[in-house]
Amino acid sequence: MPGRDQELGSYYVGVDVGTGSVRAALVDQRGILLAFADQPINQWEPQFNHHEQSSEDIWVACCIVTKKVVQGIDLNQIRGLGFDATCSLVVLDKQFHPLPVNHEGDSHRNIIMWLDHRAVNQVHRINETKHSVLQYVGGVMSVEMQAPKLLWLKENLRETCWDKAGHFFDLPDFLSWKATGVTARSLCSLVCKWTYSAEKGWDDSFWKMVGLEDLVADNYSKIGNQVLPPGTSLGNGLTPEAAKDLGLPAGIAVAASLIDAHAGGLGVIGADVRGHGLACEGQPVTSRLAVICGTSSCHMGISKNPIFVPGVWGPYFSAMVPGFWLNEGGQSVTGKLIDHMVQGHAAFPELQAKATARCQSIYAYLNSHLDLIKKTQPVGFLTVDLHVWPDFHGNRSPLADLTLKGMVTGLKLSQDLDDLAILYLATVQAIAFGTRLIIEAMESAGHSISTLFLCGGLGKNPLFVQMHADITGMPVVLSQEVESVLVGAAILGACASGDFASVQEAMARMSKVGKVVFPRREDKRYYDKKYQVFLKLVEHQKEYASIMKGD
Template structure:
């Protein structure tokens, strides 16, 4: 039996799993990682702390099988920014000059002023992020570092990595970047590469020199083999064998999509059964919800990130919708706090999330996506009320993966492909992904939710009006 290791670096912990060639998770381990919040909306981490956690979980699970049977390693991580100096040592991203804190986390919003100025440029690269860039992407964070920490950080910086790419560098010594991270978070184009005019326009022309060495000039598709595999130093630290294949990495949500969207559904009587994979939408439900839709040709969807070429599935375009801090808003709260009211509030929250998903789905369909089946994974997919509500409100069947840990499976699929045991990512997805439950919509509820959705759209419209009023203060 061949095995593959997937390592997932989430917001607050690192998880690892050993997965066999049939997609079964054999064993897994978890290790917490530290977060610093020096002030509101500032979130920092340590690349040394994260790598140490990766080594801890890897050693725990590697000892459970014969090392010679572990054939490949794949990483995924949050889209956080790692800063290293010219000697690849950690470099401070804080005014205190604490070099150990060298990561600006994905959820950090310190660069809101910078992202506003980027959006005011109306540059063409913004067309590929739904028209508006987020402060969670890397260009505004890089602007912030240059403007606020020029002497502490910017002038000493030698390398800027997305966290997932930092991990593959740490494992192999190769500065290869993932097409997933650069296309989704850095404005890189799979077709034309870096747009130097954009960097110059936002005052970061420094990044265009020396063939873009600080931000990456060797870019490969996810799952490709990085360098010469695991170095002897990394192998000892991780408790693995030197030279095993290390895959080009993915952002964590994209790994979840990879782990669930390609499962074989033959014989399940689903609308997507005889159609291409582009008829499927992956819904990764965790702290936030991500909606991953793929297409053969680029589709531009207002307010939805992408289209990103080969960012998740090779040779296909990706659009990514999302709901941050899922379920945060509910309208119509009552003053009472009885158990019945709590139950109603809970139900309303679940409905609101599902109605939001339908809104994203319909916006993608209007732009050209032809989705007819949802594939769901993540923590909330364990909640059958949440799943059934999504099915009822979208009117579509929902496929749940047999393996709940689809993000870890997705990372392991990368390692499986890099090892050469599968001829394509798609083959690995199909053979290692397994279908679990299938939830169908309750058609008796259709009329009720059609009316509920009209109310939801009115609330969205009103909310935009309220925001516009408050912006005039």
């Protein structure tokens, strides 16, 4: 909350809808968070690989957190509002009412979440077309993108959903519509998840080839035929109705939105790094990789010219930083995988009890427990004979293989807290090795990366950050504001308000270096050996699959 003696200034509200919660912040022109609030959101998993949410629930959560962060301030100081959200698919009918995306016909659950893998068969057929738009998603479309999900709805819920649908929104675009009544879509969501080209627009032949020709016949009115760069001011700003819901003044500028990972990228990648001893100082911004780590991890690298990286999404023009091409590597489950491994272990109740007794988070407790048991060796060396392959939800990048599964080798009969802590460590390391594999793929295609800029919920975990530095061999920059994704959302609001001339200017002013974590060079040999094992794991998994397929 800003103090009463706070100089009268301009504020922006950023709203970030992650997988597990909605967050809002009040942010000033220097990118400093003056107030923060969060609110959990519901998820349903009615069947394995079906993940659903409710757009009504999410809007209610947005209203709760926004009202909280503006409490007690002069509303006239708020100049702009920006949203970011996960790239989930929201379905509404022609009157903008929710439609069910499930066999139960529950219209409250009208969102197919980004991590939903129900459309495996559909994406397989889409990839078999080898259509040229696939070049711009790393060569292989992901089941997490919107075209396979649309096709699934058409083939499975024709009467209850497809035929009645009037609007298919990416969640960030749903939020900006809800705030302004403007149905224009963000270039970010359409380019990254819907095959739209910033240069050529929609490709009719793709939609016809995959069996979604009805979208073309409608001139794309259901999926978006007005497209705006992120940060553009929408319509007449916040509608009176949305203003009442959110507790904000009607008419303030609302920006065309971003996907959450992209907002994180804006929130970190433009910081002034002078004086921190970083290799990216004085180098083009293209030497920086933004790594946004929440439920999933997203690896956002930009370039002046398009770079085609097999298995890495993109290149997408102007989808994050205007004028730059974006490649987006990713791991579908990272925070969710760590939670899964820890919560599923027999010693989890003991961990919870001990962490609660010390008023610590379970992760802070695990990290201090590892420090105790490591004795004199570096903590990472505790996993010399325990190795994890992290693709419990398939591989997004760079293998782009959704059939891959998780692996653990080196299990013992022990089920105590030491065992849980070491399994947790091996999981964190596996995620960092996955990042190394993505960086290597990006570099061999033409990127030249020297520094990681990490944010998201996992950025609060010092072990996760140190392992990313040690395993990639690159320094990891953490922002001054831990909630950097919200700074990205606020940057959108700031651009829409007209207070900054460009997204680049707002980025440079509002993102700031906090802490830098350097790699421990002396441990490199150990991690290089573990990386060799990591690569063997996937090789062996493929061999097992081929043995089982044989006669």
